[in-house]
Amino acid sequence: MTKLTxxxxxxxxxSMPNMSKYKVKMPQQHPDVRNKNFKEVALGYxxxxxxxxATRCLDCKNPKCVEGCPVNVPIPQFINAIKEEDFEKAxxxxxxxxxxxAICGRVCPQESQCEGNCVRGIKGEPVAIGRLERFVADQCMxxxxxxxxxxxxxxxxxxxxxxxxxxxxxxxxxxxxxxVTIFEALHKPGGVLVYGIPEFRLPKDLVAKEIKKIEDLGxxxxxxxxxxxxxxxxxLFEEGYKAIFxxxxxxxxxxxxxPGENLNGVYSANEFLTRSNLMKAYDPENSPTPIYVGKSVAxxxxxxxxxxxxxxxxxxxxxxxxxxxxxxxxxMPARREExxxxxxxxxxxxxxxxPTRILGEDGWVKAIECIEMELGEPDASGRRRPVxxxxxxxxxxxxxVIIAIGQSPNPLIKETTExxxxxxxxxxxxxxxTMQTSKEGVYAGxxxxxxxxxxxxxxxxxxxxxxxxxxxxxxxx
Amino acid sequence: xxxxxxxxxxxxxxxxxxxxxxxxxxxxxxxQFVIVRSHKNAERIPLTIADYDRxxxxxxIIYQEVGFSTKLLSTKGAGDYLEDVAGPLGVxxxxxxxxxxxxxxxxxxxxxxxxxxxxxSKLGTEVYTILGGRTAELVIMEDEFKQYSNVIVAxxxxxxxxxxxxxxAMKDIIDKKKFDKIxxxxxxxxxxxxxxxxxxxxxPTTVSLNPIxxxxxxxxxxxxxxxxxxxxxxxxxxxxxxxxxVDFDELSRRQSMYKDIExxxxxxxxxxxxxxx
Numbered sequence: 001m002t003k004l005t006x007x008x009x010x011x012x013x014x015s016m017p018n019m020s021k022y023k024v025k026m027p028q029q030h031p032d033v034r035n036k037n038f039k040e041v042a043l044g045y046x047x048x049x050x051x052x053x054a055t056r057c058l059d060c061k062n063p064k065c066v067e068g069c070p071v072n073v074p075i076p077q078f079i080n081a082i083k084e085e086d087f088e089k090a091x092x093x094x095x096x097x098x099x100x101x102a103i104c105g106r107v108c109p110q111e112s113q114c115e116g117n118c119v120r121g122i123k124g125e126p127v128a129i130g131r132l133e134r135f136v137a138d139q140c141m142x143x144x145x146x147x148x149x150x151x152x153x154x155x156x157x158x159x160x161x162x163x164x165x166x167x168x169x170x171x172x173x174x175x176x177x178x179x180v181t182i183f184e185a186l187h188k189p190g191g192v193l194v195y196g197i198p199e200f201r202l203p204k205d206l207v208a209k210e211i212k213k214i215e216d217l218g219x220x221x222x223x224x225x226x227x228x229x230x231x232x233x234x235x236l237f238e239e240g241y242k243a244i245f246x247x248x249x250x251x252x253x254x255x256x257x258x259p260g261e262n263l264n265g266v267y268s269a270n271e272f273l274t275r276s277n278l279m280k281a282y283d284p285e286n287s288p289t290p291i292y293v294g295k296s297v298a299x300x301x302x303x304x305x306x307x308x309x310x311x312x313x314x315x316x317x318x319x320x321x322x323x324x325x326x327x328x329x330x331x332m333p334a335r336r337e338e339x340x341x342x343x344x345x346x347x348x349x350x351x352x353x354x355p356t357r358i359l360g361e362d363g364w365v366k367a368i369e370c371i372e373m374e375l376g377e378p379d380a381s382g383r384r385r386p387v388x389x390x391x392x393x394x395x396x397x398x399x400x401v402i403i404a405i406g407q408s409p410n411p412l413i414k415e416t417t418e419x420x421x422x423x424x425x426x427x428x429x430x431x432x433x434t435m436q437t438s439k440e441g442v443y444a445g446x447x448x449x450x451x452x453x454x455x456x457x458x459x460x461x462x463x464x465x466x467x468x469x470x471x472x473x474x475x476x477x
Numbered sequence: 478x479x480x481x482x483x484x485x486x487x488x489x490x491x492x493x494x495x496x497x498x499x500x501x502x503x504x505x506x507x508x509q510f511v512i513v514r515s516h517k518n519a520e521r522i523p524l525t526i527a528d529y530d531r532x533x534x535x536x537x538i539i540y541q542e543v544g545f546s547t548k549l550l551s552t553k554g555a556g557d558y559l560e561d562v563a564g565p566l567g568v569x570x571x572x573x574x575x576x577x578x579x580x581x582x583x584x585x586x587x588x589x590x591x592x593x594x595x596x597x598s599k600l601g602t603e604v605y606t607i608l609g610g611r612t613a614e615l616v617i618m619e620d621e622f623k624q625y626s627n628v629i630v631a632x633x634x635x636x637x638x639x640x641x642x643x644x645x646a647m648k649d650i651i652d653k654k655k656f657d658k659i660x661x662x663x664x665x666x667x668x669x670x671x672x673x674x675x676x677x678x679x680x681p682t683t684v685s686l687n688p689i690x691x692x693x694x695x696x697x698x699x700x701x702x703x704x705x706x707x708x709x710x711x712x713x714x715x716x717x718x719x720x721x722x723v724d725f726d727e728l729s730r731r732q733s734m735y736k737d738i739e740x741x742x743x744x745x746x747x748x749x750x751x752x753x754x
Contacts, residue, residue: 185694187514187521187561195696224563226694230500251696255708262701262708262727264734271697279691280518288545288742289520289691290735363730410695412713 018055021124031344035314038199050135054082057127064117070460073097091140099171100210105134108456109335153177155473158241160227163191165247165446165458172466174217183225195278228412243441243469250407250447260358265365269309269404276312294399296320298368301404302332309402310347321347326354326373326386367395407452434468478558487617491541499534501564507592508570508717512693514561515550525589539588545743566693570717575657580606581643583663590662598625607646613637644670665729672720682720686711
């Protein structure tokens with residue numbers, strides 16, 4: 001702190017920072033109310049709250065927060081603009097680097113990125129960068145994205161998938177003047193933003209608006225085209241596309257391979273969430289797609305997807321919802337806020353617990369048998385490896401089991417594209433500096449490369465690929 | 478949006494639709510399927526492609542009205558548009574030239590059998606087909622099949638062809654002729670019965686499965702079936718599998734997962750059908 005104070009000797013009295021140790025509280029729906037509806041949990045800062053929080057930022061000369069951001073948003077600059085109450089300026093600063101700020105402000109794991117690096121976090125809570133980003137984006141939803149270049153480039157670029165990686169890559173290339181077409185397999189664009197992340201965490205009309213802004217840059221979105229099935233990568237080249245970005249996501253759910261996994265009432269989190277989010281099964285008045293929860297639900301896993309599934313099950317009327325996770329809370333990969341929200345909403349956490357089999361009756365789930373675990377030596381991921389405690393098996397009576405232990409990259413493109421190298425686990429192999437694959441003119445990013453990760457990492461990859469594609473196409477002749 | 482060019486009522490319950498779908502018609506092969514959404518908020522319905530015309534850029538789907546969503550689909554007529562048609566999905570059926578193949582179709586399962594029989598015949602295979610239904614009216618596409626195969630009809634009530642099930646007809650024909658392969662598509666109990674007999678006679682048999690699915694691209698895993706002791710996704714690993722290895726009891730149970738919810742929905746919401754988007 002001494003160093004910081006020294007660096008700030010030029011401050012006048014008026015610009016003294018707000019030294020509160022805590023973030024300005026986020027207004028939110030009461031847990032007992034929100035766990036029965038699908039409306040957004042966090043309601044967003046008011047103008048006054050945003051300005052108050054903004055003044056907690058010390059405007060560091062060497063801002064560590066920016067280093068923590070996968071797309072390098074100039075954070076102190078946009079926060080300064082909030083202090084000046086120039087929200088439009090703040091928005092333009094954010095969108096110079098991030099084309100989906102209303103989404104990132106809501107779903108980024110800020111605690112391990114920008115906010116994790118914030119010096120205010122050393123003694124107290126970091127500046128609520130995510131909440132401020134969300135505030136600015138929500139205020140300025142109607143401001144269109146600006147093109148970087150007025151020139152029209154003669155090249156057509158195809159983007160596979162309209163999730164965060166594809167949308168970002170498409171937006172960047174369109175800003176540079178390219179003729180961009182996104183091919184989407186589902187009937188609605190947005191990828192995981194529409195099929196995976198629930199309405200109560202990321203409202204779908206907001207996703208639709210962000211997508212519309214990308215389309216307004218001239219990006220075309222063709223739905224119901226499954227690249228690898230409806231058309232292949234090589235055929236896209238034949239159709240005149242000069243470069244292709246694959247952002248097809250991690251659309252292959254993992255199962256545990258334990259007995260009972262094919263009983264009625266066992267879902268992959270992908271299926272459960274897709275039914276609820278994409279197909280709107282939570283709104284039976286307007287959607288005929290069915291979903292089953294029963295009285296008690298066990299969700300296996302400790303990531304954001306597990307939290308989303310558990311909280312969705314609760315909202316769909318399940319009385320008891322358990323998170324079953326084999327490590328301790330500390331190792332949970334979910335965003336801190338989601339874990340807190342889940343607990344507030346009445347989700348029960350069965351930690352250091354691993355399922356061993358699912359028990360059925362007449363073909364339907366009746367219970368899940370679990371075993372208690374303890375943490376041993378750190379494994380390859382650096383986290384302490386969970387080890388079974390012999391003889392500690394117990395059963396939980398449940399009607400539904402949702403498996404949320406991760407997804408692998410979707411194999412459809414790999415299977416139909418010659419010359420596209422992948423890892424044995426399915427991830428597309430790329431040069432990390434350019435996101436270029438083993439096939440000329442083909443780039444890839446997001447979960448298709450990394451396996452299930454975060455929205456913002458996918459966006460970072462999409463952006464990096466866009467600039468590499470720009471370089472590639474400029475040197476094509 | 479996908480234009481419906483033609484609708485035909487094949488019997489009281491079954492309809493065929495010819496749909497303009499250039500991406501699908503260009504590449505689809507027998508055995509593959511599409512996902513159809515008739516209206517904006519409608520369900521995604523997987524339907525096997527019953528025929529296709531690459532020049533006219535059309536595909537044909539044939540479906541039976543069984544619940545809310547298929548009834549909703551039936552509110553669309555020629556000249557109307559379907560909200561979404563995605564595909565072709567699944568792996569093409571493994572077809573090559575054989576000496577002689579027996580196709581067995583039951584009920585609306587006759588429709589997806591048709592492109593396979595047509596292709597086999599064009600490859601130079603001699604094809605026999607058994608088309609079965611409860612009663613004469615439910616046996617569809619007999620004339621189409623006659624162009625490519627020797628057709629035997631079996632009805633439970635004897636109103637057409639031989640009186641009995643497709644398995645009765647199968648017993649009869651496999652005693653008389655030698656078949657290299659059987660393709661059976663229809664209700665699960667029918668496919669199971671065909672496979673049981675084929676096993677006895679050691680005639681390789683493929684079946685086409687239609688479990689519950691949402692996306693059809695491997696994403697949801699709802700369509701998982703046990704084949705040879707391993708879990709497979711019908712959408713990306715199938716829908717055609719070696720019938721000898723399929724766990725039909727599990728399939729049948731999984732298919733009924735939403736029966737109660739759907740029956741209730743159908744009852745309370747049928748008034749909404751036809752109200753448009």
